[in-house]
Amino acid sequence: MERLIAGYRKLREEVYPERAEQFAKLERGQAPRVLFITCADSRITPELLFQAEPGELFICRNAGNIVPAHGDHTGGVSATVEYAVRALKVTDIVVCGHSDCGVMRGLLHPEKVASMKSVASWLGYGERARAVVEHVCSHMDEEEKVMELARQNVLAQMDNLRTHPSVAAAMAGKTLGIHGWVLQLHTGKVDAWSADSEQFAPLEQVYETVGSR
């Protein structure tokens, strides 16, 4: 805890006074344009990765960046999605998976998490990704499978996202785009799903072309 308390002290003594005006403005409300759904993994730092300021990203995190389909599980994720789309009117939702994800490893080795009832149950939402990888990626080694699972899981969760009425309505009205990204932790490199080429490609490359939504 010492580390956190020292950090808090630095924030209060140095960071807040330096950025007083910015934080005073934030007190009056938020208008983030992006809902960023990612894994709870401590190595993912969305604001640092995308050089975003406080107030810019509405973030939803859970183990495995899972979005249960509408009706499957009304909880924190569905409420966050609905609030982001209906109240905040975000223009984009990003589902961001990552390399070396413990949840993806759990999908590959369910016996290792069998004693953790909540985790084992939550992993059920990754079953589609696991089935795809098992069917078409049997030649891959463990690390390649974990990475491919992260990609397939992002695609599955994007599809789940589309089942939410708020998302479906906003997409139909062309006021919302959804995006699938996968982060490589050790390089900070992000690959994005390209609907045009139906594959993941470097983020800069995918967003060079107009209409990448």
Ligand SMILES: [Zn+2]
């Ligand atoms: Zn993870």
